[in-house]
Amino acid sequence: MLVSINWLKDYVNTQQLPPAELGEKITRSGIEVDAVIDRSHGMTNIVVGYVESCVKHPEADKLSICQVNVGEETTQIICGAPNIAAGQKVIVARPGAKLPGDIKIKKAKLRGEESHGMICSLQELGIEGKLVPKAYAEGIYVLPEDAETGSDVITNFDLDDTVLELGLTPNRADAMSMLGVAYEVGAILSEEVQLPEISYNEASDTAASMLTLNVDAPEANPLYVAKVVRNIKVQESPMWLQQRLMAAGVRPHNNVVDVTNYILMEYGQPLHAFDYDALGTGNITVRHAKEGEMITTLDDAERKLSGHHLVITNGEKPVAIAGVMGGANSEVSDSTTTVVIESAYFASGSVRQTSKDHGLRSDASSRYEKGVDPNRVIPAAERAAQLLSELAGGEVLAGSVVFDELNKEEKIVKVSPDFINSRLGMKIPFEDMLDILKRLKFDTQAVNGQLVISVPTRRQDIQIPEDVVEEIARLYGYDEIPATLPEAETTPGGLTPYQAKRRIVRNLMEGAGLLQATTYSLTSEKSAKQFALEETDTTRLLMPMSEERSILRQSLLPHLLESVTYNTARRMDSVALYETGSVFLKGNDELLNEQEHLAVAMTGLWLDNSWQGEKKPVDFFVLKGIVESLADKLGIQLTFERGQMDDLHPGRTAFIMHDGQRIGVMGQLHPSEQKARDLKTTIVMELNLAALLNLETEALVYTPVPRYPSMSRDVALVLSKIVEAATIETVIRNAGGKLLKDVRVFDLYEGDKMEEGKKSVAFSLTYFDPEKTLTDEEVINAHDKVLAALTEVGAELRS
Numbered sequence: 113m114l115v116s117i118n119w120l121k122d123y124v125n126t127q128q129l130p131p132a133e134l135g136e137k138i139t140r141s142g143i144e145v146d147a148v149i150d151r152s153h154g155m156t157n158i159v160v161g162y163v164e165s166c167v168k169h170p171e172a173d174k175l176s177i178c179q180v181n182v183g184e185e186t187t188q189i190i191c192g193a194p195n196i197a198a199g200q201k202v203i204v205a206r207p208g209a210k211l212p213g214d215i216k217i218k219k220a221k222l223r224g225e226e227s228h229g230m231i232c233s234l235q236e237l238g239i240e241g242k243l244v245p246k247a248y249a250e251g252i253y254v255l256p257e258d259a260e261t262g263s264d265v266i267t268n269f270d271l272d273d274t275v276l277e278l279g280l281t282p283n284r285a286d287a288m289s290m291l292g293v294a295y296e297v298g299a300i301l302s303e304e305v306q307l308p309e310i311s312y313n314e315a316s317d318t319a320a321s322m323l324t325l326n327v328d329a330p331e332a333n334p335l336y337v338a339k340v341v342r343n344i345k346v347q348e349s350p351m352w353l354q355q356r357l358m359a360a361g362v363r364p365h366n367n368v369v370d371v372t373n374y375i376l377m378e379y380g381q382p383l384h385a386f387d388y389d390a391l392g393t394g395n396i397t398v399r400h401a402k403e404g405e406m407i408t409t410l411d412d413a414e415r416k417l418s419g420h421h422l423v424i425t426n427g428e429k430p431v432a433i434a435g436v437m438g439g440a441n442s443e444v445s446d447s448t449t450t451v452v453i454e455s456a457y458f459a460s461g462s463v464r465q466t467s468k469d470h471g472l473r474s475d476a477s478s479r480y481e482k483g484v485d486p487n488r489v490i491p492a493a494e495r496a497a498q499l500l501s502e503l504a505g506g507e508v509l510a511g512s513v514v515f516d517e518l519n520k521e522e523k524i525v526k527v528s529p530d531f532i533n534s535r536l537g538m539k540i541p542f543e544d545m546l547d548i549l550k551r552l553k554f555d556t557q558a559v560n561g562q563l564v565i566s567v568p569t570r571r572q573d574i575q576i577p578e579d580v581v582e583e584i585a586r587l588y589g590y591d592e593i594p595a596t597l598p599e600a601e602t603t604p605g606g607l608t609p610y611q612a613k614r615r616i617v618r619n620l621m622e623g624a625g626l627l628q629a630t631t632y633s634l635t636s637e638k639s640a641k642q643f644a645l646e647e648t649d650t651t652r653l654l655m656p657m658s659e660e661r662s663i664l665r666q667s668l669l670p671h672l673l674e675s676v677t678y679n680t681a682r683r684m685d686s687v688a689l690y691e692t693g694s695v696f697l698k699g700n701d702e703l704l705n706e707q708e709h710l711a712v713a714m715t716g717l718w719l720d721n722s723w724q725g726e727k728k729p730v731d732f733f734v735l736k737g738i739v740e741s742l743a744d745k746l747g748i749q750l751t752f753e754r755g756q757m758d759d760l761h762p763g764r765t766a767f768i769m770h771d772g773q774r775i776g777v778m779g780q781l782h783p784s785e786q787k788a789r790d791l792k793t794t795i796v797m798e799l800n801l802a803a804l805l806n807l808e809t810e811a812l813v814y815t816p817v818p819r820y821p822s823m824s825r826d827v828a829l830v831l832s833k834i835v836e837a838a839t840i841e842t843v844i845r846n847a848g849g850k851l852l853k854d855v856r857v858f859d860l861y862e863g864d865k866m867e868e869g870k871k872s873v874a875f876s877l878t879y880f881d882p883e884k885t886l887t888d889e890e891v892i893n894a895h896d897k898v899l900a901a902l903t904e905v906g907a908e909l910r911s
Contacts, residue, residue: 113278114149115293116359118270123294125303131274134297138276141300142586143287147277151359153212153238158265159183160255161204161231166197171223178231180204183262190220190227195251201259202252203232212238234358237271243358245348245365256351270355283573285482289380292570299551299587308378310494312501314510315342322388323452327515328399332422333434335457335486335518336398337493340388341506342450344368350503362475368444368451371499373475381455381484381492382476384424384432386442388450395427396452396513398434405430409437409472421466422458435463435480436472451500455493457486457518485570486520522555523567527577535581538593548587549580613746613805617710618692620745624738626690626712631671633694634661639670642759645777645800648697651704664696664704668711669798673781676713677789686716688730692801710801712738712778715794732764735778735795739768747809752778752838759785760796768799770807775800822853822880823891828910829902833862833871840907844875847901851886851894854878872910 117131126134135145161180169175169190176196178189182204189204196202206229209217220227230236234244234253241249248254259268266272278287286292291307298305319340327333348354349370357364360377364370372383388394401417407430408414415433417423422434431442435458444451463480467473493512500506529542545563549556554574555566567574574580585593607615622628636659640650644666656662665671668691679687690712697705714735719728728734736752743750748770755767757777765779776799786794829840837857844855859874866872877898879891899909 113280113288113293114359114361115276115278115290116273116356117276118273119290119356119359120294120297123291123307124298124305125301126297127301127303129301131276135276137300138278138296140590141296142582143284143296144279145276146279149275149277151238151273151275152266152271155210155212155237155266155271157206157209157217158232158237159204159206160259160261160263160265160268161189161202162261163196163198163200163202163231166191169223169225171225175222177225180229180231181261182206182229187228188226189229189231190222190225191231191252193231193233193251195248195254196231201255201257201261203237203255203265205230205232205236211236237265239358243361243363245354245363247348259351269351270359273355273359275359282482285479285572286380286485286570288479288482289376290378292380295553295570299548299553302551305553308495310491310498312498312508315507317509318511319509319513320511322394322509323513324395325513325515326395326397326399326427328397329422330515330517332400332459332462333398333456334459334516335489336396336515337455337490338396338513339453339455339493339497340450340509340513341453341497341500341504342388342509344449344451344500344504344506346444346446346448346504353503366444366446367504368448368500371496371503372453374499375492375496376475376479379485379488379492379495380479381488382435382479383492383496384438384454384476385444386431386438386452386454387444387448388452389448390442391426391431391452393426393428396454397425397427398456398515399423399425401430407431407433408440409433410440410443411437412440415470418469420462421469422462424454433466433470433472434458436467436470436477437474451506453493453496453500455489455496457484457489483572485572486518487569489518490514520569522569523572523575525565525567525574525577525580526562527565527580528562531577532581532584535578536585536593537596540584540588544588545584548584551587552583554583610805614692614708614801616745617742617801617805620742621690621710621712621738624741626688626714626738629672629675629689629691630693631668631675631691632661633665633696635663635665635670636660637663639665641666643667643669643757643777643796643798644695645709645774645798646697648699651696651698666695666697667798668693668695668709669713669796672711672713673789673791673794673796676715676794677791680715680791686718686720686730688712688714688716688718707800708802708805709798710804711796711798713794713796715791730793730795732766732778732780732795735797736766739776739778739797739799746804746807748804748807754836755779758782768797770804773803775803818880818882820881820883820885822878823886825877825879825891825895826858826874827877827899827902828859828872828874829907830866830870830872830910831907833869835906837873840873840902840905841875843901843905843907844877844898847898848877848879849894849897851879851881851890852877852898853880 132148135148139145159182161182163178163180165179166176169177174192176191178191179186180189205217207217207219217230231252235241280287294305322340327336346366346368349364349367353370354364357373362373368385372385375383400419401421401423403419405417423430424432424434432438458480460481460483463477467477497508501508533539557564640663651664653662672691676687692710694706695709699705714730717727718730718734751769752766753769755765756762757765759782761780761782767774768776778797781794841855856876858876861872
């Protein structure tokens with residue numbers, strides 16, 4: 113909202129405060145002033161000139177030599193505007209004048225002819241081109257004939273003004289008008305608000321004799337007022353009106369349209385002017401549009417209407433989209449002599465939906481959407497009739513044509529002083545509360561210790577006691593609210609167990625040399641179910657940005673592998689990435705189950721100590737070691753089972769298990785998948801991290817450094833190739849008893865010297881007693897039990 117200080121002074125005494133100081137007070141009261149704009153831009157020596165003669169420049173077709181009377185003298189000025197002509201009153205910047213942009217005017221010689229100054233357009237005075245009347249958009253501005261030659265343009269034409277740009281929040285629709293801002297400033301400065309005095313002469317004929325009104329949708333249009341003004345002369349508005357509109361950010365058109373826009377800015381009530389003769393029927397009917405009905409709006413766009421759109425019709429066809437934009441078929445033109453002024457209350461929901469459907473957002477629709485004051489609808493129509501009578505020579509027909517089923521009663525809010533002070537944490541005296549409410553023009557009574565407040569309809573944001581608390585706080589002064597520490601017990605911040613474990617996971621992954629990646633949660637149809645730990649239906653977006661980002665992912669690996677491919681394609685031969693993120697699985701109730709997963713993808717070299725001649729490529733067991741380290745760090749027992757999954761190598765894939773439940777998968781990419789992604793050997797893993805971190809674990813207990821020595825025994829076993837080392841390890845641990853503390857695989861042999869279908873696996877067994885030194889006999893007894901158990905499961909000692 114742009115607020116002209118000069119215009120504001122018509123309604124409230126600003127106490128001659130400097131604009132910046134007034135803006136600061138408004139900001140401190142709760143409405144932020146985003147900018148303070150000086151319309152004069154520091155301009156000087158700008159006067160009214162009279163063009164006595166105008167002839168073509170002999171050396172330039174597009175230039176004219178003008179003899180301009182500037183009051184004290186007649187001087188020669190060269191002008192290039194296409195609309196310059198003798199007999200015009202124009203804006204002249206004399207030599208020494210200063211224009212916006214720190215431009216200084218000097219005497220000059222153009223194509224051999226002297227020029228003593230410059231004839232200015234409005235743009236050269238700092239007015240935006242979009243606000244300049246279309247007739248003068250490409251040339252100089254022509255002043256009214258009664259402008260006094262030689263007088264100061266800045267002072268006489270309201271350019272010595274300052275505009276406040278208000279940053280309004282959606283709840284402050286009341287401040288979207290000059291009167292609304294006047295009430296706000298009046299409350300801040302304890303000044304009275306002067307409303308415009310409305311008076312005009314009425315014709316003997318009545319509006320009802322020329323116009324009939326039908327409202328077929330009272331729920332969307334409970335109040336409609338129409339006034340008829342005839343014998344008007346459509347012409348340019350007076351300079352004061354044009355300047356006020358431009359200061360408010362509105363382009364002037366003609367006196368009829370400008371009056372409707374002026375009332376919009378003054379009262380916050382949208383109006384619309386219909387050409388009475390163009391209506392053709394002498395009837396206005398408000399109804400919902402017929403499905404598929406068409407209308408051409410004022411922007412010359414043809415629009416298709418739906419059944420829920422509210423339209424104004426002439427009884428037969430639409431002439432306006434209610435609250436949004438008028439129709440081109442009833443537009444006011446230079447030939448218009450009689451107008452119908454519409455002032456109405458349209459339901460905010462209806463206007464909002466219509467505006468959204470058509471992609472039309474106007475000054476009128478924005479005010480209807482937030483809610484206009486029901487008690488200003490009729491005064492706004494009367495004010496428009498007054499101005500049309502004064503500025504267009506119109507004859508106002510007696511009375512109005514009205515449909516009125518609107519509730520205009522004021523809202524009653526009750527609140528106690530104790531409630532207000534308890535919410536603010538301070539002690540505002542009761543008299544101060546009453547004074548603030550009086551300044552806000554809220555009719556207030558003290559009844560049984562409560563404030564009974566009748567809220568004006570212009571303040572539709574005041575609905576509950578807390579709203580009153582806010583009003584009192586902002587006008588009493590937020591700076592007056594004491595700063596105190598909370599009296600309640602405080603709880604020190606900290607991480608939840610889940611958050612602490614997640615941090616352990618990330619620290620371990622990064623400590624192991626992996627880099628964190630973050631990828632999209634949306635994927636394509638092809639990748640949606642790839643590598644998913646659970647099979648569920650996919651979830652597609654209704655309006656995706658593209659087909660490649662149209663479905664919620666069920667696995668982190670597809671996009672993580674895309675990142676690996678992206679890096680290897682740029683000569684990053686060794687890549688190790690991890691990601692923690694959400695996957696989205698659809699449950700039986702069709703609701704989404706969002707799970708946090710952990711995924712890893714590795715390719716290239718894991719160890720590269722070139723100076724030692726040592727290189728170790730990534731393989732299955734490197735990643736398995738990282739997973740085991742993670743389990744150990746979290747205090748969780750994980751096991752691995754041979755598994756199969758599409759797009760993973762059939763002989764190098766394992767499911768990660770906990771307590772018999774599958775919580776993850778790891779393995780090498782299938783050769784065909786590696787080829788498709790242009791990758792070398794690549795190892796991947798994905799875990800249901802949420803399930804892992806939500807497991808209850810025992811507190812970590814540290815074991816003291818042993819005082820007694822341990823004893824080791826190595827055993828090499830010949831096994832069938834289909835027997836897993838983990839199975840044999842379990843047999844050894846179960847048979848070793850309490851003295852067996854550790855079992856570790858340290859060798860695997862499958863060479864030519866082994867029988868077909870056999871392999872050799874060597875284990876190192878560590879025996880230890882924390883209470884004493886073990887004897888050979890104790891170790892032999894425990895070890896013999898292990899060997900016996902191995903024999904029972906078909907394992908043979910390798911000779």
